[in-house]
Amino acid sequence: MHVDDLVTPALLVERGALRRNLDTMSAALPGTRLRPHVKAHKCTSLARWQRDNGHPGFTCATIRECEVMVEHGLGGDLLLANEVVDASRLGALVRNGARITLAVDSRETIAAALRGNVLEVVIDVNVGLPRCGCPPEKAGELAELARRNGLEVRGVMGYEGHLMMVRPEEDQRRMVRESMEKLVAAAREVGGELVSAGGTGTYRLNEWATEIQAGSYALMDSAYAELGHPFEQALFVLGTVISVSADHAVVDVGLKALGMDHGNPTIPGAQVWFCSDEHTTFAPGALKLRVGDRIRVVPAHVDPTVAYHEAMWLVDGEQVAERWAVDMRGW
């Protein structure tokens, strides 16, 4: 199939770029040094490529992601890097043989793990991003509570998400070190083998974590692309030009095909004006566009873009190689 035969908007993944991104990361962080985060792609076909690249364990953000990974035989070592109050669906996965480790950061979430019959947890530590995670000095106490109640505590996690885009890199390195020193101190109190942290923005310089939870590196977006990582843009939203006026043109890729929290998408060679539900209006610049032309739109943020689409199309340039379901959407 040719890309011109796809209904637009369509999520495209360049196979070669994806392959190279996965290989680059697997060379830097081989085997269990990387625990790929599936939230960035929500696609078990892509996760299978990551597993085949030598990474047996995965990070998930939702219970649904865990369920679908298990259903596709990818449930050998899943870390749900998020707190939940009802863990019963996770317990059901464990009973059926999956290995699920759940993040906990409070007495209440430890109680939820117990009620739900999850057997293994990590203590989630706040390392500077104001989100989930206990204060570092409370981690030991929570681990103790969890163990006293029969849970296996595998270690700690702490996400330095506020530092992913810090520049210059020397500032980032210093700030990541300060952040990770908190996590390492907590890990000493907690025990266990896991110190899970990091992301695509810090994978090169986070030497303190035993494993890195990167996800965006596989597909990339325009926000990460500005930071000079060795990953290529593999993700595009293919659109059809549906209207051309004197000073602007319109492509049928809109708010419902793009994560917008990082701002407007980009169109190489053109200037984006604004997005509507089903349109992006742009000044075509030097592009000579006609109604019916196909163009590629580069999303500003990969994760919420992918979550709008039923499928991604693996392509080699203009040739469509395969349809991959975005099968981990929803909750």
Place this chain on the structure above:
Amino acid sequence: MHVDDLVTPALLVERGALRRNLDTMSAALPGTRLRPHVKAHKCTSLARWQRDNGHPGFTCATIRECEVMVEHGLGGDLLLANEVVDASRLGALVRNGARITLAVDSRETIAAALRGNVLEVVIDVNVGLPRCGCPPEKAGELAELARRNGLEVRGVMGYEGHLMMVRPEEDQRRMVRESMEKLVAAAREVGGELVSAGGTGTYRLNEWATEIQAGSYALMDSAYAELGHPFEQALFVLGTVISVSADHAVVDVGLKALGMDHGNPTIPGAQVWFCSDEHTTFAPGALKLRVGDRIRVVPAHVDPTVAYHEAMWLVDGEQVAERWAVDMRGW
């Protein structure tokens, strides 16, 4: 079922508020004066309520929306208020008895209507929003071209989307008049009975259109709520508080459950700090929150919020009345 039994995040629709919103709009714009836009809710169950309120025709933004409306017996008079380059799926609906009217704004989109065997069109006119639509002075010529090729031209459409949120209202009224005078002039050249325009932001003062394409009024969002319309917030995203710290709390409603192009959602009584993929971090203010509490998050923009969810739950306060599939997602 009680709302506490729902998996979160969950899209809630307050049945009473929805009922009143529909009735208020139907009283202001009865029968064919309103052509409800389904893009705001993407839900045939909700569209059926609109039809039962006396509105036989609907506005759609995508081919998929048309297909699903037809499949559910709601295809009596659908206006696809958007340009397409491949109209063959629409032609198939027409062949099976649906009435589909397609927007065209160029020779190319007229050719697409012909190739796809769509029988009826409206001329889409640019009334000031730089998006689709021909220049007003070209509308007559395009109508002539369409008719010469055998298409039925039902009239014009033109969306004054750039004026939905203008305040004070006297400025808005003047600007809408100027915008609609262009459309009315084009309509005189084009002929036909339809002058289709407007939205929730201008429904009260657009006296020039024969029909108004409003959609947001049914469910509402925080952006429209600020404008003083007589519609109530009917849409909420229910979340579970999963972490509570000294100065902030976290609810499991994130970027993938919220349209973010109008900015952060609101949490009544609290102050939202930021959203992550599966979290909103906020200062709880006077709310006394504990892990496990359920709270309602109000989206800033209704359309792209709904498009992330598989279903909406019709509720009466804490009681769940019905599950409505968001069955018009995708393309």
